[in-house]
Amino acid sequence: MYDVKSKKAEEFIDDEEIKDSLSYAMENKSNKELIDSILEKAKEMKGISHREAAVLLECDLKEENERMYQLAKEIKNRFYGNRIVMFAPLYLSNYCVNGCVYCPYHHQNKHIARKKLTQEEIKKEVIALQDMGHKRLALEAGEDPVNNPIEYILECINTIYSIKHKNGAIRRVNVNIAATTHENYRKLKEAGIGTYILFQETYNKESYETLHPAGPKHNYAYHTEAMDRAMEAGIDDVGLGVLFGLNLYRYDFVGILMHAEHLEASIGVGPHTISVPRIRQAEDINPEDFSDAISDEIFEKIVAVLRIAVPYTGMIVSTRESKKTREKVLQLGISQISGGSRTSVGGYAEEEDEDDNSKQFDVEDKRTLDQVVNWLLEMGFIPSFCTACYREGRTGDRFMKLVKSGQIANCCQPNALMTLKEYLEDYASEGTRAKGEALIEKEIEKVTNEKVKTIAKDYLVQVHEGKRDFRF
Numbered sequence: 001m002y003d004v005k006s007k008k009a010e011e012f013i014d015d016e017e018i019k020d021s022l023s024y025a026m027e028n029k030s031n032k033e034l035i036d037s038i039l040e041k042a043k044e045m046k047g048i049s050h051r052e053a054a055v056l057l058e059c060d061l062k063e064e065n066e067r068m069y070q071l072a073k074e075i076k077n078r079f080y081g082n083r084i085v086m087f088a089p090l091y092l093s094n095y096c097v098n099g100c101v102y103c104p105y106h107h108q109n110k111h112i113a114r115k116k117l118t119q120e121e122i123k124k125e126v127i128a129l130q131d132m133g134h135k136r137l138a139l140e141a142g143e144d145p146v147n148n149p150i151e152y153i154l155e156c157i158n159t160i161y162s163i164k165h166k167n168g169a170i171r172r173v174n175v176n177i178a179a180t181t182h183e184n185y186r187k188l189k190e191a192g193i194g195t196y197i198l199f200q201e202t203y204n205k206e207s208y209e210t211l212h213p214a215g216p217k218h219n220y221a222y223h224t225e226a227m228d229r230a231m232e233a234g235i236d237d238v239g240l241g242v243l244f245g246l247n248l249y250r251y252d253f254v255g256i257l258m259h260a261e262h263l264e265a266s267i268g269v270g271p272h273t274i275s276v277p278r279i280r281q282a283e284d285i286n287p288e289d290f291s292d293a294i295s296d297e298i299f300e301k302i303v304a305v306l307r308i309a310v311p312y313t314g315m316i317v318s319t320r321e322s323k324k325t326r327e328k329v330l331q332l333g334i335s336q337i338s339g340g341s342r343t344s345v346g347g348y349a350e351e352e353d354e355d356d357n358s359k360q361f362d363v364e365d366k367r368t369l370d371q372v373v374n375w376l377l378e379m380g381f382i383p384s385f386c387t388a389c390y391r392e393g394r395t396g397d398r399f400m401k402l403v404k405s406g407q408i409a410n411c412c413q414p415n416a417l418m419t420l421k422e423y424l425e426d427y428a429s430e431g432t433r434a435k436g437e438a439l440i441e442k443e444i445e446k447v448t449n450e451k452v453k454t455i456a457k458d459y460l461v462q463v464h465e466g467k468r469d470f471r472f
Contacts, residue, residue, distance in 0.1 A: 001014065002014035002016070002017040004258070004261055004262050004265045004266070005262070005265045005266045006262075006266075007225065007228055007266065008221070008225075009220060009221040009224035009225050010205065010221065012258065012259070012262035012266070013203050013224060013255055013258055013259060013262075014258075015204070015205065017258070018203070018251055018254045018255060018258070021050060021051040021054045021254050022054060022250050022251065022254065024051060024054070024055070025051070025054035025055045025057065025058040025250075026058055028055050028058075029055070029058035029059055029060050030059075030060055030061060031055075032061060032064065034055065035055060035056065035059050035061060035064045036064065038052045038055060038056060039056075039064065039067055039068065039071060042056075042071055042075075042308045043071065045075050045078055045079075045311050046311070047308075047309055047310055047311055047312075048308060048309050049257075049261070049309075050254050050257035050258050050261060050309070051254075052309075053253070053254070053257055053305050053306075053308070053309040054250065054253070054254050056068055056305045056308065057250065057253060057301060057302065057305050058250075065301075068304060068305070068308065069304050069332060071308060072303075072304035072305070072307040072308055072332045072333050073331055073332060075307055075308060075311045075333070076307055076331075076332065076333045076334075076335070078311070078406070079311055079312060079403055079406075079408075080314075080335040080412075081382075081409060081412070081413060082380055082381050082382055082443075083335070083381070083382045083384045083386075083412055083413070083416045084330065084334075084335065084336065084337055084376055084381045084382065084383055084384060085136070085314070085335060085336040085337075085384050085385075085386065086134065086135075086136065086336075086337065086338075086339055086369070086372075086373070086383050086384065086385055087134070087136040087137065087138055087174070087336060087337075087338055087339075088129055088132075088134045088136075088137055088138070088338055088339065088340060088341055088342075088348075088369075089137070089138045089139075089140050089176075089318070089338060089341055089342070089343065090122075090125060090126075090129065090137045090138070090139055090140065090160075090348075091140045091141070091342070091343060091344060091345045091346070091347075091358075091360065092116070092117050092122070092139055092140065092141040092148070092152075092153070092156055092345065093115065093116035093117065093141045093142055093144070093147060093148045093152075093345060094112065094114060094115060094116075094141075094142050094345050094358050094360065095114055095116055095142050095144040095146075095147035095148055096142030096143050096144055096215075097142075097143060097144050097145070097215045097216070098142070098143055098178075098212060098214065098215030098216065098217040098218075099212065099213045099214030099215050099218075100201075100211060100212050100215075100217060101210075101211050101212075101213065102201070102211060102243065102246055102279060102290065103360065104359070104360060104361075105142045105360060107214070107215065112357060112358060113356045113357055113358045114358070115344075115345035115346070115358045116147055116148070116345070117156075117345060117346055119155065119156070119159050121346060121349075122156055122159050122160065123159060123163055124349040124350075125346050125347075125348045125349050126159075126160050126163045126165075126170060127163060127165045127168070127349070128348035128349040129170070129348050130163070130165050130166070130168025130169065130170065131165070131166075131168060131427070132340055132348075132368075132369045132370075132427065133168075133369055133370075133373075133385065133423045133426065133427035133428075134170070134340075134369065134385070135169065135170060135171045135172065135385040135386075135387055135419065136170070136171065136172045136173075136174070136194070136385065136387055137160065137170055137172070137173050137174065138174045138175075138176055138197065138338075139153070139156065139157070139160075139173060139174065139175045139176065139177070140176050140177075140360070141153060141176075141177050142178075143177070143178035143215065143216060143217060148177075150180065150184045150187060150188075153175070153177060153188075154187055154188070154191050157173050157175070157188075157191045157192070157193065158191065160173055161173065161192065166426070167422070167425075167426045167468055168426075169469075171387035171390075171391065171469075172194040172387035172390050172391075173192070173193055173194060174193065174194045174195040174196075174197055174239070175188060175193045175194075175195075175196055175197065176196075176197040176198065176199075176239075177198075178198075178216070178217065179198060179216075179217075179222055179223045179225075179226035179229075180226070180229075181229070182229050182232060182233045183233075185229055185230045185232075185233035185234070185235055186233045186234060188230075188235065189233060189234040189235050193235070194237060194387070194390045195237040195238060195239045195272050195273060196227075196230045196235045196237070196238050196239070197238070197239035197241070197273070197275070198223075198226050198227065198230075198238070198239070198240075198241075199240075199241035199242060199243060199275065199277070200223070200224060200240065200241065200242050200252075200255070200256065200259070201242060201243045201246055202242060202243070202246045202247035202251075202252050202255075203224075203242065203247075203251065203252050203254075203255025203256065203258075203259070204247050204248070204251050204252070204255070205220050207246065207247045208220050208223075211246060211247075224259075227240070227259070227263060227271075228263075228266065228267065231263070231267045231269075232267075236269070236272075236395035236396030236397075236398075236399075237272035237273075237390075237395050237396060237399070238263070238271055238272060239271060239272055239273035239274070239275060239316070240256055240259055240260065240271045240273070240274050240275070241256075241274060241275030241276065241277060241316075242255070242256050242276075242277075243277055243278070243279055244276065244277065244278045244279070244294050244299070244302070245278050245279035245290050245292055245293040245294060246279060246290060246292065247292055248292055249292060249294050249298060249302065253302055253305075253306075256274065256306075257306075257309055257310070259271075260274070260310055260313065268397055269396050269397040269400050270310065270312070270313060270400070271310075271313055272313065272314060272395075272396075272399070273313060273314040273315065273316050273336065274306060274310065274313050274314070274315050274316070275315075275316040275317075275318070276299070276302060276303060276306070276315065276316070276317060277317075277318060277320050278293070278294065278299060278320060278321070279293065280320050280361040280362055280364070296325055296328075299325065299329070300325075300328050300329055300332060303315065303317075303329045303332045303333050303334060304332040304333060306333060307332060307333025312400055312403045312404055314335045314336055315333050315334050315335050315336070316334070316335075316336040316337070317329055317330075317334045317336075317337055318337070318338045318341065319338050319339070319341040319363045319364060319365040319366070320361065320363070320364055321364055321365065322364045322365060323364075323365050323367070323375070325364075326365060327379070330376075330379070330381065337372070339367070339368075339369040339372035339373065340367070340368050340369035340370075340372065341363055341365075342359075342363075343359045343360045343361055343362075343363060344357070344358045344359045344360075345358040346358075369427075370427070370428060370429050370432055373423065373428065373432055373436070374429070374431060374432040374435060377432065377435040377436055377439055378435065380439075382413075382416045382417065382420060382439065382443060383420055383423070383436075384412075384415070384416035384419055384420065385419035385420065385422065385423055386412065386415040386416050386418075386419045386471070388411060388415045388471035388472065389408075389411065389412075391471070392471065394408075394411070409448070410447070410448065410449045410452050410472070411472045413443070413446065413447050414444070414447055414452055414453070414455075414456035414459075414472055415471050415472055417440050417443055417444055417456065417460065418456065418459055418460060418463060418470050418471070420436055420439075420440060421436075421440060421460050421463045421464070422463055422468055422469075423436070424436040424437060424440075425463060425464060440460065444456060444457060444460070452472060455472075456472075
């Protein structure tokens with residue numbers, strides 16, 4: 001039975017509730033009066049329920065769909081402005097004991113090169129990432145208690161934070177590792193991680209167990225309840241995600257919103273981020289083997305309706321997507337993107353040989369970080385390398401309260417501009433620097449708090465003079 005506050009996976013992600021919501025959405029996909037009422041409610045920018053969001057996703061009325069996309073843009077601008085947070089993944093190890101049928105790291109794959117970075121190799125990778133301009137990493141590792149125990153992950157985090165090269169420093173380490181225990185989540189919190197990220201892959205229990213036939217990840221409840229354990233252990237910020245294409249997208253769309261509602265109801269704060277990856281070509285994996293792949297049009301609508309449903313939550317799209325697709329979804333709700341990414345174990349300090357393939361999936365957007373930054377500037381976005389909220393303790397419910405009140409802009413806007421200024425001074429190409437300086441000059445005038453604006457302008461001068469790491 002559906003219970004949003006229950007701690008049991010099959011009660012807060014209730015199969016019958018999802019199916020009823022999907023049936024309701026199909027029955028009302030042309031119900032103009034209902035759809036208009038949902039859009040009116042959504043205009044308050046306080047979110048809508050999973051069932052209401054399902055109706056919007058199914059909506060087949062052209063005028064209402066156009067209103068929906070416009071509203072998604074307005075909500076994105078209201079809470080996140082034109083700031084786009086930049087990050088890069090760093091794969092530590094692809095040793096894995098699970099049998100996930102969609103991932104080349106599955107333990108039966110004998111073709112992929114198995115690798116695990118040493119601490120010395122991590123130092124080289126981090127310096128290479130710093131030399132690109134990155135300040136925020138997302139650590140990735142397969143699940144293997146022998147090769148990738150929690151002690152290894154903790155050592156890697158410590159190594160990463162310890163490296164200062166020229167003006168470079170990784171200021172926030174997010175972690176995407178397998179579901180684990182309360183004790184291990186406490187250790188990750190003590191290590192100073194930013195967001196704990198865990199993709200559900202699919203919320204359909206039957207499909208989930210089929211897709212994960214072997215290994216600890218086969219346990220649906222343990223995996224689905226991981227975010228509760230992480231937040232109970234003190235990790236304020238968690239990131240949800242599904243892998244669209246594994247299962248019927250409508251089902252997982254409703255499932256991830258129910259998960260967000262559950263965290264809000266039972267813990268008191270919803271997810272810090274939601275990721276929307278689609279299945280991609282990889283070693284030993286052919287996307288055509290999965291019949292639920294989604295079109296670009298459906299993908300864009302998913303992003304737009306998620307933004308309407310969870311207006312305060314950051315939304316992430318990676319280099320799995322092409323430049324063209326990323327350009328569209330940036331307008332509809334995405335607030336974080338990766339740039340210059342490698343999905344191999346390492347690969348930043350020295351590009352991996354094709355014959356020595358350790359990639360988790362093929363990258364669609366292969367541009368350098370500078371090319372991505374230049375492209376964002378061209379479109380009028382502020383590429384932000386900011387990590388201030390995490391380091392100032394503005395996490396969890398404190399962060400959400402600031403976002404909901406609109407006050408976060410007085411921190412985020414100047415912080416974004418100051419970190420962009422750092423990037424321009426230290427790493428940018430000449431063309432990118434010129435575009436960035438022009439954007440900063442224009443955008444700094446939009447800071448509404450005059451005192452903050454004055455201080456920020458002074459900090460920007462000091463960044464040009466060589467000082468670093470100012471933040472509000």
